[in-house]
Amino acid sequence: MDKIKNFFRMFSNIPLAGWLMGSFVAVLMEYYLGDAISYYLYLPKIPVLFGALFILKEPIMIPSVLAYDLIIYALPILLLGKLLAPFANALARMLEKIPLSLATLIYIVAIYGILHLWAGINDYRVLVVKLTMVSIILTISLNIINGYQGEFSCSHPGFMALGAYTSSTLTLLLFTDDKMFGDALLPAALGPWLFPFVLIAGGAVAAIGSLAVAIPSFRTRGDYLAIISLAFMFIVKSAVENMEILGGPRGMSSQPAYATLPVVFAWMALCVWIIHNFTTSIMGKALNAVRDNEAAANSMTVNTRKTKVTAFMFGAFWAGVAGGLFAHVLRYVNPGTFGIQKLAEILAMVYFGGLNSIYGSIVGAVSISVLGEALRPLELWKWIIIPLILILVMIFRPHGLISFTELNVKNIIRPRDKKLSKGVE
Amino acid sequence: MAPLLEVKDMTHYFGGLRAVNNFNLTIEPGQINGLIGPNGAGKTTVFNLITGVYTPTEGSISLEGQNIKGLEIHEIASMGLGRTFQNLLLWRHMNVLDHIRMAHYSQLDYGLFGAFFGTRKSRREEKAVIENSYKLLEIFDISQFADHIVGNLPYGAQRRVEMARAMATNPKILFLDEPTAGMTPDELIRMIEIIRQVHRDFGVAIFLIEHRMKFVMELCESIQTLVFGEVIAEGPPEEIQNNPKVIEAYLGKEDVH
Ligand SMILES: Nc1ncnc2c1ncn2[C@@H]1O[C@H](COP(=O)(O)OP(=O)(O)O)[C@@H](O)[C@H]1O
Ligand SMILES: [Mg+2]
Numbered sequence: 001m002d003k004i005k006n007f008f009r010m011f012s013n014i015p016l017a018g019w020l021m022g023s024f025v026a027v028l029m030e031y032y033l034g035d036a037i038s039y040y041l042y043l044p045k046i047p048v049l050f051g052a053l054f055i056l057k058e059p060i061m062i063p064s065v066l067a068y069d070l071i072i073y074a075l076p077i078l079l080l081g082k083l084l085a086p087f088a089n090a091l092a093r094m095l096e097k098i099p100l101s102l103a104t105l106i107y108i109v110a111i112y113g114i115l116h117l118w119a120g121i122n123d124y125r126v127l128v129v130k131l132t133m134v135s136i137i138l139t140i141s142l143n144i145i146n147g148y149q150g151e152f153s154c155s156h157p158g159f160m161a162l163g164a165y166t167s168s169t170l171t172l173l174l175f176t177d178d179k180m181f182g183d184a185l186l187p188a189a190l191g192p193w194l195f196p197f198v199l200i201a202g203g204a205v206a207a208i209g210s211l212a213v214a215i216p217s218f219r220t221r222g223d224y225l226a227i228i229s230l231a232f233m234f235i236v237k238s239a240v241e242n243m244e245i246l247g248g249p250r251g252m253s254s255q256p257a258y259a260t261l262p263v264v265f266a267w268m269a270l271c272v273w274i275i276h277n278f279t280t281s282i283m284g285k286a287l288n289a290v291r292d293n294e295a296a297a298n299s300m301t302v303n304t305r306k307t308k309v310t311a312f313m314f315g316a317f318w319a320g321v322a323g324g325l326f327a328h329v330l331r332y333v334n335p336g337t338f339g340i341q342k343l344a345e346i347l348a349m350v351y352f353g354g355l356n357s358i359y360g361s362i363v364g365a366v367s368i369s370v371l372g373e374a375l376r377p378l379e380l381w382k383w384i385i386i387p388l389i390l391i392l393v394m395i396f397r398p399h400g401l402i403s404f405t406e407l408n409v410k411n412i413i414r415p416r417d418k419k420l421s422k423g424v425e
Numbered sequence: 426m427a428p429l430l431e432v433k434d435m436t437h438y439f440g441g442l443r444a445v446n447n448f449n450l451t452i453e454p455g456q457i458n459g460l461i462g463p464n465g466a467g468k469t470t471v472f473n474l475i476t477g478v479y480t481p482t483e484g485s486i487s488l489e490g491q492n493i494k495g496l497e498i499h500e501i502a503s504m505g506l507g508r509t510f511q512n513l514l515l516w517r518h519m520n521v522l523d524h525i526r527m528a529h530y531s532q533l534d535y536g537l538f539g540a541f542f543g544t545r546k547s548r549r550e551e552k553a554v555i556e557n558s559y560k561l562l563e564i565f566d567i568s569q570f571a572d573h574i575v576g577n578l579p580y581g582a583q584r585r586v587e588m589a590r591a592m593a594t595n596p597k598i599l600f601l602d603e604p605t606a607g608m609t610p611d612e613l614i615r616m617i618e619i620i621r622q623v624h625r626d627f628g629v630a631i632f633l634i635e636h637r638m639k640f641v642m643e644l645c646e647s648i649q650t651l652v653f654g655e656v657i658a659e660g661p662p663e664e665i666q667n668n669p670k671v672i673e674a675y676l677g678k679e680d681v682h
Contacts, residue, residue, distance in 0.1 A: 283530075285526065
């Protein structure tokens, strides 16, 4: 046990910049040497998700997969991270001196670069990364309602559907010649530039739709929200199923490929930034006050009803944006997607990752998404393993893995070679 | 000029129960008034009626000449009526500093847009709020707890957090519902000092409910005694102390400290 601790302590002086350098080299190695190394290790091709799929299909490949992960990922990241630590710390210190927003931007661009290279290996990775990022938006936005505000809402798939169908209708109608809506109304070249407005329109429709849940639920005291929001989800689903103009149960397809990796990444980053700003402001803290004691919040001048409705619409807006991205990532949607299974998925991410924490939501969304993909070959078993993990987390950490923790960028990017001065953490 | 707070002929029924009958009150700026009476007399109900938790069945309430009867709780609070609660209503997942920050809510001007995008205006306002919050923490002697979750604090400190929070709403009049309930004698003496200091430094008027005679006698200029929802005596402390009706109805039965 102590040995393990010491092993990890060895790496405690590596700052984020160092991990990124190591990862960058690892990703470059895979890019140039991945094929050759897979060949010598008797792997049919580069393992997509760290070899999980190979292992689960043919356990005999375990040694090869482990060797691959060690050579390509573990060694470069750990070794280089350790070797370059002094240099990385110096860099981190330099970046600490420039304005925080600029430094954050530099880190985000670096992270994107690494992700881009890693995902670029094949289309499946690109898809997994995009869907994971969409999940992050969904999880954080549901956390606003279920975590920060402490309600229990079930309508997120419904809001997603509103966003997905609104944005799909707009892009198909405006920018593409298709069977459903005929010729494009605007030049197709404008499409990618107007796509942000299309997504915002999807979000706005979801936000307006959310009033149908918010107004009746928040007018009276009591726990009607769970029931009303669940009903809302089913109503949206069956409404869309019965609307022939939207393709009925068959859905809509051949949306233009506007949701590229950088586009989805940028929206995710924007979402994290805006929601972080909101939840750390006094306006956002009002959600916590309403959750922890509404009477006190009221007496401390907070307009609690307005606060609740606004937060609910805000969460719904982002679910709508996520829905729009989702539709344009898959380039196909049907009503069946936005049902109880989607709800279970998002709820699992929120409660696994941790309530009242953006950080937790990112961890929850990434782990459940990647785990879900990695365990895909297990088929039915997947739906036993993931809930089991969820139950374990709920037993040992009732509020989720990382709850009630604010995203502290300053702390994440700080140099790690000196002892912490008191009060930083 | 209209008085700071004026309550006229306020009566309230809970179903068939007449909890408050014909209650009258006038408080001028900077005054400290007390409300005493046995348990269940209707003292907290008087607070709740004035602060908008319930709307009185009859009567009128005005703050600086403006009618506040029927307004929402948060509106009345924003107009300058701050309060604490008899049984501490704190936000259990929030730290002390955030409690105080939060209570500046109605004084913010930056709006949702500012909150979403962290505009310069929002950052400036948030910074000013934090500075003011630290000042309040200092005054109430709780700055050492700034980043502690309230639930972990000693009881006396929790009471002070609640009072600091009420002061952060920038009130013209402060309602204190049994501010010393459950306190040790040491904490009690400290509380008297703090209330005096707040009164002096902020020039705020105070209306307080209290059980302990010593406390009320030391602080209040004028005291009302409430029994079964009716004011049976009203006047300066010495008069109340010696009023036979009060002695019979209240002091006679209760353990007086
Ligand atoms: N919301 C309510 N509904 C019904 N009865 C209430 C309510 N609030 C208080 N009461 C009743 O009104 C009376 C006065 O209560 P309260 O104002 O809390 O007394 P005090 O603060 O003087 O101890 C009590 O008999 C109490 O049971
Ligand atoms: Mg009471």
